[in-house]
Amino acid sequence: MENTPSIGKPISRLEGQLKVTGSAKYAGEYYAEDLLYGYVVNSTITKGKIKSIDTSEVKKMSGVIEVFTHENKPSTAWFDFRYADMDAPPGTVFKPLKDNDIRYNGQPIALVVADTFEMARYAATKISIVYEEESFETDLKTNVEKQRDPKKGLASMLKPPPPPPNGDFEKEYQNSYVKTDSKFTHGTEHHNPMEMYASTVIYEGKGKLKIYDKTQGTINSQMYVANVFGLKMKNVQVISPFVGGGFGSGLRPQHQLFMAVMASLALKRNVRVTLDRAQMYMIGHRPPTLQHTKFGADQNGKVNAIYHKATGETSRFEDYVEIVVNWANMLYPAENTLLQHQIVPLDVYTPLDMRAPGGSTGMHPIEVTMDEIAYQLNMDPVELRLNNYSMIDKSSDKEYSSKELKECFLQGAEKFGWDKRNPVPRSMKRGNKLIGYGMATGMWDANRIFGRAEAIMTADGKVEIKSAVTDIGTGTFTIMTQIAADELGLPIEDVTFSYADSKLPFAPIQGGSFTTATVGPAVQNACQALNKKLFKLAKNLKDSVLKDAKFKDVNFKNGLITLRSNPEISMSVKDIIDANEGKAIKTTNSAMPNPLTYGKKARAVHSAVFVEVEVDEELGMIEVKRAVTAVAAGKIINPKTAESQVLGGMVWGISKALHEETILDHQFGKYMNANLGEYHIPVHADIQDLEVIFVEENDQFVNDLGVKGVGEIGGVGIPPAITNAVFHATGKRIYDLPIHFDKLL
Template sequence: MKIQPVVGKPVSRLEGKLKVTGAAQYAAEYDAPGLLYGYVVNATITKGRIVRVDTSKAMALEGVVEVLTHENRPDVAAMDIKYIDMDAPPGLVFKPLRDTDVKYNGQPVAMVIAEDFETARYASTLVHFDYEEEPFDTCLDHNLDKARDPGKGFATMLKPPPPAPTGNFEQAFQNSPFKVDSEFRHGSEHHNPMELFATTTVYESDGKLTIYDKTQGTVNNQLFVANVFGLPYKDVRVLAPFVGGAFGSGLRPQYQLYLCVMAALHLKRSVRLVLERKQMFPFVHRPQSYQRLRFAADANGSLTALNHSAVSETSQFEDYAEVVATWSHKLYPAPNTLFEYKLVPLDLYTPLDMRAPGGVTALHAIECTMDELAHEAGIDPLEFRLRNYAETDPTTGKPFTSKALRECYIKAAEKFGWKDRNPEPASMRRGNKLVGYGMATGAWDAYQFPARTEAVITKEGKLVVNSAVTDIGTGTLTVMTQIAADEMGMPLEDVTFRYGDSKKPFSMFQGGSSMTASTGVAIQAAIKALKKRLLKKAKRMDGSPFGSAGDDDVAFKDGRMFMRSRASTFVSFQEIVAAQGGKPIKATGTGVPHVLKLRKYTKMTHSAAFVEVEVDKDLKTITVTRAITAVAAGRIINPKTARSQIAGSMVWGVSKALHEETILDEKLGKYMNSNLGEYHIPVHADINELDVIFADEKDELINELGVKGVGEIGLVAMPAAIANAVFHATGRRIRELPIHFDKLL
């Protein structure tokens, strides 16, 4: 049977059946003998200190085993060490029950452990705290004048500071015939993955820990637990084979992991801790942000000046920063620039990366400002972007490894029917609906991180690939299996990808749209090493016809190795393993970014989004009737899972533009809509026709696979495209998200 390549084919998710039938086990679904259940008690004040705690009523309840507070928690090996997490923010991962200080509303102040969940939850209502409250401030707008530069420790490879100014912005802005000065405000948003934050810590008889955790990085959490609790790395195993969404909320070790492990070590028993959704809200959110953009163009529609100033929230106890202001110059060239990024510490928990952190915030403001400037200059928005198309990176002058954004513009505009757009706002109608067309550009960095994998040929002649990487629902399992199958020349059903286990070869967290490039390249490296080992073993077989063969003389296909010069001379993988006494043949490989080669280039993914909206003439309700996103992301390993990623991001774009917001009560200092009943996200009736196009982008520099990530790139352009379409439909510029109908009345 001839094996057909599977890379580039729309393979359905290999774990799909397990998920839709409920057979896939998540962090809170693993049992252990004598399992105890935890429930967290959260602070009801926003800032202050605990003056008294009374746990007597809870402890008197039958079935309650322990109530941990700051008064009786066990000692921790590294409570004060600034554990450097593998992801931003690089700083002090918050550890509850440290002392009497309350730093934010909803901070965990106690943990009840009982024989069953219901008892633990009820007992939590019996734990009493007396507080001494202090004044607090949770409002960004009231504190813009207090904005400061981020701390020195914030700047990392992934989050560099804004570039230095160029030219003379103020003079160029004033002298330009077309100019726009706009302010944008973004409130908080919360991650809200379907799977709640949960940890099951299995305490083994020898004191070792097996931890099932909702995380995007098994190795990251293994390092955290071992460092903080003073355990040998080999005694801590973190597993996350299935993760029900994360979007950045699982990049850092979250507090349920810390508390669950603390309880298990303290009691020397297995413990499960699941947070309710309302308990998630205090600690996983995109930050409030304020942006002011001043863009100018000359009489020909060429950009002359760009100023992008951004201010975001952070916590009082560490700096969380995003790349916001930098994106303007990553997209468009201008000789005069001024970029600024500042932070305001507030009495809230540290914000976290949330899908396309910084990028989607920035690009909403940038692309709406570009649309407004195009309107001022009387130029079609698409034409305006094409006139200001950056052939090289405007910030550095470096060439791109590849950039097919122009193709994205042209393909998507043609399929969308952009040429039919009447440029006059509020001029297009469909019955009682005002019709608007909007478009926007998207961009995201093309990341690759070091990764290591192991490839194994079993005694049955099958291929097993091992990696610590997680799959948070993006299709990683399927895509990695496809890469391995093609690299080894084997059918998909003969390849098994084992993952989500910190004991397996190293992988960074799954985030930044980086895993296909990172783990995929490592798989290539491991299988190349495995092929060399198979040839070496085959040479030692009795009567081997491969005695003088070199690496280039043999090929691998259909589960066997054969001579390129005569295909009739071959040996099966199963025969090679059998000749070794049935012992599996293994090899490891590391995928490493080509830092030196690529330092002369800029690596980016690009997109273009085109959106049609209908706005009810009387009620002002807004409906996204159709949308197209064209993406340039190099080689597409699996068009089905890749399209799913983009379409899902487009849905999130609709949500961000029209539905999604967290209501923060400034007088109480807490989030008021901490549930999915009041935290509005789209339902099926809100989503209509979505289309995805992939540009034919070949990138022979970016990595061995020629791939870029497709997670974030589908989101970044959508909110701006929708806002621009609303302007075209109504003539109203709304610069605050989400856009509710009352803003159009």
């Protein structure tokens, strides 16, 4: 039976049944004999010192094995943590239990280890701690004068600083036909994945550990553990096949991993440490950011002057930055720009990448500012963007490798029914509800980095592909299997994908929408190399029908090697394996961008978002009734999993615009709503008609597969589109996110 290509087919997740039946095991669910449980104790002050920490009575409790504090913490290698973590920003990485200094509220200050989780948690409440408190600063708005330029470091490779000023912004701005001058804010957000952070450490003796960790990078966690604890890399194995949501919170090793490994090595026992929901608010967040935009444009709406400044928070010990202000000049080719990004060190934990870090933050003011220009000119917002359309990234003066954003505008507008919009604010009504239409552009990087994969053909003619990459719920497991099946010419059921194990070939952390573009080409290369080995074996067989053929002359399809010129001439892959005495055929291959050519073009994913909102005229309550996102992201390997990614981003965008915010009480320096009851996220009733369109886009420059990532693009355009729709409905421009109904009363 002929197998058809699987790339481009909406294949359901191969691990879906395991997940929906509860059979999939997560980091805190693995069985280990004689397992001990650790519970983290967190500081209740924001800044100061521990004067004393009395654990004597707790250690006498039945079931308590040990209590670790800064006073009895086992020695570690204290390798510079920053170089043991692929996602660490410049600065000095926080080291749990290093000393008695308190740097932020909720800092881990002890670990209670007991024979049950309940006992460890109870005992943690009985430790007597005396603090010496110091004054602290946690409010970004009242400390803006302390802003400074972030230090440049390793993180800048994937997070470049703003480009230098171009032209004469002030002069061009003052001479512009229309001018905007707006200030924006958004609050703190926390990741809140369903699965909380856990590490189960199996002590195998002689410095060998097997670790089931919740992580977005098994090799990253392996590097961290080996370097911090002075272990050999080969003696540390990290496994993470199923991740119940990460959204960036698993890019860096979290402190439960450190605590579990520390306790396991010290006690020579199996140890599990799990963070509870409140403790999840102490491991990083999307930083609150203040932004200021000033755009100038001519009477046709052509933007000729762009000013965008962002001021975000960071910790006292690390310089966390995002790409916030770079986007405007990448979309709109103004000749005069002034782009600035500052950070303010505060007494908080270091912020952490959260889905579309910087893009979700920066695109909101950019696209709301463009909407302001459209209304000043009485111009359709879509027309305004088409008037500023460019195939050049002006910030780098490079041509885009591909850009089908224009088609996103056209197809998205048609699907949404944008032509039915009455452009006058507050002009459309449905009963007592004001109707608003809003749109915005979305943009995200299309990057790739280094990755490896192994391909093994076994004696039965089936193939196993191996890579250490994780699958954080994006469908990676499924689409890598699809890529391999098509390259090998095998049905998808004859290919297995082994992944999420640090013992497997190298893969980077899974984030930034670069996983498919990084690991996919490595899988492709490994499969092509395997095909070449098979072809060589086939040529060398006695009386081979392919003995005079070249590799470029053959196809691999349906488990056969066939001549392109005459498909009737073929050899069975199974026969070739049998002739090889049933020996497995292996190959391990790498893939990375060509350093000589990769930087010659700009690379990005684009989207156009259209939203309809209803606003209760009397109560100010906002509902998103429907939204359409049209995406241009190169070749779509699996429309089903890709659509799921974009839909998830759209839901999060609705959450960012209308619901989501962590409240910090600056009197105490503490997050006050560290739970899912008071940290508001959308429920089913908040999500109505969402639709995704994938616009055809051919790009052979980004990689041989022609793929770009879709993980981030779904979320970046929704918040400004909602904000613009609220203005159209009410005539009131809101500059702060989330938009609360009281701002419309």
